[in-house]
Amino acid sequence: MKNFLAFIAVLVLGYMIVVSLDNNEAFPAYGEADVSSRVSQAFIDRTVTEDPGDIIFGQATNLESGPANIVTAIVADYRSFDTLGEVTVLFVSSLGVALLLGGKKQKRLELNFHPNFMLRVGSRALFGIILMTGVYIAIHGHLTPGGGFPGGAMIASSMLLLYLADDEFRAKIKGFKMLESFAGTAYVLIGLTGLLLGGYFLENLLDNGVIGDLFSAGIIPIVYVLIGLKVGSEISGIIDNFLTEEGV
Amino acid sequence: MLQYAAIAMLMLGLYGLLTQRNIIKIIVSINILEIGLNLFIVSVGYVEGGIAPILTSDFNNNGLVFVDPLPSALVLTAIVIGVGTTALGLALAKNIYQKYGTFEIDEMGEE
């Protein structure tokens, strides 16, 4: 009965949302969004500070924001401050997981099976490939879909593979902590350098280069690599906390 | 159409939150709700015939019709925040299990 009532309530609510959106004259229908009337148009044309004219891939230089990937331009440049907050969210939740689950002495959680030789060797081989793919994605975040967050998640997934394929394996958590702290500190310091030298927190001080080059977009690849390292080490830390328990 | 699917998913998550009394199922419900929300955010930026907002050697200038890149950027942030809360929720679930020996809220007694 309770479930049925909840079902009806949810159905009515959903219907009301759909109807109110349909009747809303200001809300654009699906597929008819007018990008040119939104702030996003300035991000596509890079016209926030000055008008650079047409942007041609592989030719345009000295743009206000250099990544060929416009989403990256927003995430890591125009709205980089949000990204700092986002990194902080992940940081504090990994701290929290460690606070909730971490004890003094820890050992691995026992798996239901004992991995054989092939699985151990095979997973080690795969580990390298996945790790390199993660690093690649993090470094190319300003050119292709991807970036620090997916790259970092991929780095962590390679750690997860090792944890699952080998019941003896434990990573050096101390190292993760150092990496996490270093990457976060470096991100804030890059921001403070911008404040000190350019007058704006997180200002892109380096040369933006030619749009589409690997070495372009100023601080963005650096920031994305830092984010990749930080996300990778944080999620690896979370994985370790979940796969260990108290005991000798 | 995608917008209706997203809202349906949001409502599905809400239904789960209202009816489920199991810690893990609640976490799953809230994830469904968040995915529905993310889908909705992306759908808001869709432009008919638009391409992914990345300049490449084939689509090489800013005069092309792109989908709105800002919602995609917002979704990236929202996803990461979702991951953070889910990890925390699961850690709490493990703590709760250690304390009560069950995931069913009704079996934990008065709190």
Add this chain to the structure above:
Amino acid sequence: MSAILLIAVPLLAAFISILFKKYAHYILVFVSFASVFALEYMDLGTITVGGFNAPFGIVLILDDYSLIALYIVNTLFFLVAILNCNEFKKVGSIMLVALAGLNGLLLTGDLFNLFVFLEVAGIAAYLITTTNKKPLATFNYLIQGTVGSSLYLLGLILLYAMFGTLNMADMASSIASSGYGAGVTAFPFLLMFIGFGVEAKLLPFNSWTKGILANSNRLTGPMIASVYAAAIGFVFGRLLTNVFVIEDTFLIIVTIILIFSVVAGEAMAYASTKVREILLYSSVAQAALVVVVFMSGFTGWAVYLIIGNAAAKLVLFLITNTATKQLGNDDVETFKGLFVNNKIIGLSFTAVTLSVIGLPMFLGFVTKMNILENMFVSGDYIWPAIILITSVVEGIYFIRLLLNLWYKENDLPEVKFEFVLKYVVVIIALLIMVFGVYTEPVQESADDLVAYSYIEGGNL
């Protein structure tokens, strides 16, 4: 000094502090003291992040309103931190993130950035409440907080789809100049209102509050009921005065929610027999009252209401939770006669409580009187009536509580309060009394604050 340091420095300290776990709580006390101190040297104005102007980039807004908010929240945070730093060493780094998140909430002028900081501060709050050792209550808080912020995000995205901007001031001016009626924005604003209502403890979105505050300790009680409540109140105020358009049906829905929240809060406080429950339900009612005053447009007095409440709840929860820890539970029966041997603490507790009720000679009276007066002048008679009636109810249960705490013949409860706590509590009580008698500065600054507003384009 740029106000961005108030966010960047605590974050930097948090990132570094995980390498020096043993000293995290010293870093916390130092940084939170430094941010109170540094407020003196902040330049008012709009701070652009990354060099991109509003509405394209993210801006932080430091005006008189956010400066007051920062002073209050940072000072309260510092007090809570210094009183608890030795007992709760483990959450040092998390508290640093909480400080950064709260400062970000108060400063930001961007609606999506607000969501990010809401999550930063929120997750830090969930973690701080894990020190209650009630994981189920914390889990409830986590789920409800996440649903709340998801609703806020949904409302925000609807607004973005319609008006194409995320900046608060730009959003407000786009809405005003678009020519659409209030019907267009009512639904997204309702979603955002509910989302914030969860954090601000408005009934009926606040079922997490009881689990958290009724089991609170010396850290979580003051932290959630005082520091976080003040911060959320200030942010809510900014949204209500500068962004939200509340008209027609939406106004009716919101009014019903608020009336329900004030009345039910006071009624539940009246019915409670545990000290902490009385306090928490009273703060539910007060939170709704703050929203009412903001909606009526008396920004200055709403600010004083928040300040008075935050200071009062800090004192009340500190004393109650210290006593609860030593006595084992917080039934009014157990607490009977608590103040017979602790006269100083008792007097401060009494002064603060009387201020919350709104008796003359205290800050609460000045605030309540002026709110009522302003409401009468603007022709509103419903809210003054509700406020007066609930004040009477409030008076009854608080004075009943005070009588219980002061009078008992024998078998008195033994509670020791440490020196620093006495100091803090007495000073806050004295301040409340001083500004209750010497009201001129309060009157003047409150009238000044009403006038603040943005200039077009998101810049101050």
